[in-house]
Amino acid sequence: MKIQSARDLESARREGLIKIQPGRPRIGVGTSSCGIAVGGMALYERMKKIIQDEYPDISLVKTGCIGFCKEEPIVSVSIPGKSLVLLHKVQPDDAERIISLAMEGRVPQELALCKIQDWDHITGSLVHGGGFDGIKDYDEIPFFANQKKIILRNCGLINPEDIMEYIGTGGYFPAFKAITSMEPEAVIEEVKRSGLRGRGGAGFPAGIKWEITKKASGEEKYIVCNADEGDPGAYMNRNEMESDPHMLLEGMLIGAYAMGVHEGLIYIRAEYPLAIERLMVALDQARSLGLLGKNILNSGFDFDIQIATGAGAFVCGESTALAASIEGKTGRPRIRPPRLTEKGVFGRPTDLNNVETWCNVPVIIAKGASWFSSVGAKGNTGTKVFSLVGKVDNVGMVEVPLGTSLNTIIFDIGNGGAQGRRVKAVQTGGPSGGCIPVRLFDTPVDYESLNKVGTMMGSGGLVVMDEDTNMADIARYFISFASGESCGKCVPCREGLKHMLLILNRLIAGKGTVKDLNLLKELSETVQKTSLCGLGQTAPNPVLTTMQYFKEEYDELLEA
Amino acid sequence: MDERTLDEIIGRYPYPSGRTLGILREVQIKEKHIPMDTLKLVSEKLDTPLSDLFSLVTFYSFFSLKPVGEHLITVCMGTPCHVKGAEKILQSIQEHLGLSGDSSDGKYLETTPDNKFTVEIARCFGACSMAPVLHVDGDLYGYVTPEKIPEILTRYGWKR
Ligand SMILES: Cc1cc2nc3c(=O)[nH]c(=O)nc-3n(C[C@H](O)[C@H](O)[C@H](O)COP(=O)(O)O)c2cc1C
Ligand code: FES
Numbered sequence: 001m002k003i004q005s006a007r008d009l010e011s012a013r014r015e016g017l018i019k020i021q022p023g024r025p026r027i028g029v030g031t032s033s034c035g036i037a038v039g040g041m042a043l044y045e046r047m048k049k050i051i052q053d054e055y056p057d058i059s060l061v062k063t064g065c066i067g068f069c070k071e072e073p074i075v076s077v078s079i080p081g082k083s084l085v086l087l088h089k090v091q092p093d094d095a096e097r098i099i100s101l102a103m104e105g106r107v108p109q110e111l112a113l114c115k116i117q118d119w120d121h122i123t124g125s126l127v128h129g130g131g132f133d134g135i136k137d138y139d140e141i142p143f144f145a146n147q148k149k150i151i152l153r154n155c156g157l158i159n160p161e162d163i164m165e166y167i168g169t170g171g172y173f174p175a176f177k178a179i180t181s182m183e184p185e186a187v188i189e190e191v192k193r194s195g196l197r198g199r200g201g202a203g204f205p206a207g208i209k210w211e212i213t214k215k216a217s218g219e220e221k222y223i224v225c226n227a228d229e230g231d232p233g234a235y236m237n238r239n240e241m242e243s244d245p246h247m248l249l250e251g252m253l254i255g256a257y258a259m260g261v262h263e264g265l266i267y268i269r270a271e272y273p274l275a276i277e278r279l280m281v282a283l284d285q286a287r288s289l290g291l292l293g294k295n296i297l298n299s300g301f302d303f304d305i306q307i308a309t310g311a312g313a314f315v316c317g318e319s320t321a322l323a324a325s326i327e328g329k330t331g332r333p334r335i336r337p338p339r340l341t342e343k344g345v346f347g348r349p350t351d352l353n354n355v356e357t358w359c360n361v362p363v364i365i366a367k368g369a370s371w372f373s374s375v376g377a378k379g380n381t382g383t384k385v386f387s388l389v390g391k392v393d394n395v396g397m398v399e400v401p402l403g404t405s406l407n408t409i410i411f412d413i414g415n416g417g418a419q420g421r422r423v424k425a426v427q428t429g430g431p432s433g434g435c436i437p438v439r440l441f442d443t444p445v446d447y448e449s450l451n452k453v454g455t456m457m458g459s460g461g462l463v464v465m466d467e468d469t470n471m472a473d474i475a476r477y478f479i480s481f482a483s484g485e486s487c488g489k490c491v492p493c494r495e496g497l498k499h500m501l502l503i504l505n506r507l508i509a510g511k512g513t514v515k516d517l518n519l520l521k522e523l524s525e526t527v528q529k530t531s532l533c534g535l536g537q538t539a540p541n542p543v544l545t546t547m548q549y550f551k552e553e554y555d556e557l558l559e560a
Numbered sequence: 561m562d563e564r565t566l567d568e569i570i571g572r573y574p575y576p577s578g579r580t581l582g583i584l585r586e587v588q589i590k591e592k593h594i595p596m597d598t599l600k601l602v603s604e605k606l607d608t609p610l611s612d613l614f615s616l617v618t619f620y621s622f623f624s625l626k627p628v629g630e631h632l633i634t635v636c637m638g639t640p641c642h643v644k645g646a647e648k649i650l651q652s653i654q655e656h657l658g659l660s661g662d663s664s665d666g667k668y669l670e671t672t673p674d675n676k677f678t679v680e681i682a683r684c685f686g687a688c689s690m691a692p693v694l695h696v697d698g699d700l701y702g703y704v705t706p707e708k709i710p711e712i713l714t715r716y717g718w719k720r
């Protein structure tokens with residue numbers, strides 16, 4: 001069946017809702033990569049067998065990840081008319097009990113993490129119901145209470161391998177609205193007014209990039225999704241694609257319509273096999289409903305998306321290197337301008353946006369630019385997803401309005417250091433970012449404030465370090481990473497980083513001198529100023545910030 | 561890799577975007593390395609100079625020209641894994657398998673003399689919440705400690 005009218009879409013929504021609230025118990029098992037690694041898939045298979053053999057009345061689905069990685073495997077149980085209950089740290093041996101209790105309309109209390117009475121899917125909302133008095137509310141769990149879920153609106157709650165569930169929460173309604181009732185220019189205007197900035201790191205206004213691409217001369221153009229996620233410690237994009245792939249596809253569809261582009265590409269790193277698989281499934285389903293392909297929604301508009309895989313090169317996240325990589329070349333950046341919007345993939349005008357940038361688009365169309373820009377801070381609208389990892393107690397994926405302080409993220413949501421250790425610093429922005437000491441944790445997380453303290457937003461990895469972490473070692477780690485990932489094209493990056501690494505090795509071996517420290521700083525500044533692309537220009541940041549904020553740790557290393 | 565399998569793989573890539581790397585990725589996954597003969601065949605079939613393909617497989621770290629042992633162990637060296645002691649995990653694996661190569665320049669691939677295990681390092685599988693993390697033949701293990709290494713290795717036929 002192809003969706004061709006508002007009526008078709010509405011009946012698909014009803015069908016989807018019945019899958020989410022089937023009028024009988026429904027059990028969802030978190031099976032994104034991280035859930036699987038701690039036994040999620042084994043648990044799912046075990047439940048599937050029990051249900052097939054004994055309880056055919058129970059509906060069982062795979063869900064994505066709700067973000068509380070520390071508590072995985074997470075299972076959701078929904079009993080008709082009652083709150084949805086999240087169970088945590090579920091073991092395969094719990095399967096039988098969860099199922100038989102669900103049949104009686106109950107849940108195992110000791111496994112319960114919290115309950116959800118109703119949920120705002122932003123593009124729609126769901127009421128689950130009450131009951132389960134002994135179980136805490138979702139909002140009473142500090143990890144959840146301080147978050148605001150806009151991008152992760154469906155993650156962990158719907159089956160990512162079923163497009164109907166996405167439509168059930170109001171998905172593809174924004175695309176329908178845009179394509180059937182808005183002029184392309186009006187869509188771009190809406191995105192511009194929302195203030196949405198690129199979530200890949202640099203924060204360039206998305207609507208303006210779209211406008212430039214639209215105006216660029218040339219018939220054939222591309223839109224591309226950057227799903228390279230090369231920053232070690234960042235896995236938001238993986239989770240977004242594994243847990244709710246259709247929000248990405250819908251965002252790209254709306255963008256394609258606005259820019260008048262007919263070919264889309266998702267450049268995704270090869271290290272994410274499950275995300276690739278789920279995207280393939282999602283693409284097939286969208287095509288079969290006529291949401292991709294020819295004559296989408298009977299509007300005469302054609303658009304389709306192909307997947308291109310990376311092959312393990314951090315530098316390929318950089319726009320010009322990414323374009324070269326898609327063309328089947330080695331990913332070596334070139335001088336810009338010309339920018340991709342002028343001369344991109346195969347020389348055609350190309351709009352490149354990060355996964356999360358695209359994921360925001362359906363919401364902006366559904367709720368309007370004013371609604372979107374009321375979230376977050378001035379000039380930094382909307383939310384951002386971070387992967388909160390390293391030596392923090394509550395590891396996981398968190399979404400907060402831009403402008404939220406590091407204190408809130410690391411202490412209120414993250415509950416401070418793991419195993420009661422003292423938090424010392426946080427690294428933001430990956431190899432391009434820097435380390436912020438705990439005394440500056442009142443810094444709001446927005447593009448400009450992070451730049452001011454010497455680091456950057458990056459794609460959203462937050463690696464927490466505690467009193468046991470040696471900051472010079474961290475600096476060496478990043479320089480070794482960047483030096484290994486340098487494409488070798490320009491001298492400052494290729495040679496400069498190598499020499500910075502040699503100096504850091506000497507310092508850490510206890511053989512360094514004050515002269516070495518000065519040289520390291522000078523070399524850092526030179527590499528920053530003279531490298532060809534963002535990799536080299538930002539690679540010294542971890543050294544410079546640790547030298548600035550943790551100078552005593554370097555001094556301790558000096559030769560007596 | 562036989563010609564038919566390769567043709568099937570190539571058949572899945574009708575569009576130019578992402579074609580070459582996509583094909584090489586599938587060869588790598590299937591063969592656990594890129595055999596030189598297959599690379600030559602790809603070169604003929606795509607009408608791309610072998611030297612171009614060679615520069616691709618040496619530029620991108622996902623590819624390896626060297627064959628690997630029966631089981632492939634990949635230890636993550638991403639930042640969260642690093643701060644949570646990934647080096648100690650690698651060391652422990654090396655000790656148990658009698659390997660001694662150096663990984664300090666960010667590259668490492670070593671196979672045991674009996675060809676049973678190959679150990680390599682990578683940067684981040686996106687499973688950082690469970691750091692430190694390793695893969696064996698695609699199975700992901702999280703919250704690894706040096707103490708857990710013998711048990712994991714035993715599952716893949718390692719004997720003390
Ligand atoms: C070395 C380097 C690596 C990058 N890696 C990524 C990445 O993994 N994902 C991403 O979205 N952007 C990455 N970027 C930024 C992109 O070049 C580009 O700015 C971004 O994808 C644009 O999308 P946005 O405007 O939606 O943020 C990287 C940049 C550099 C210099
Ligand atoms: S750093 Fe090891 S999985 Fe991300």
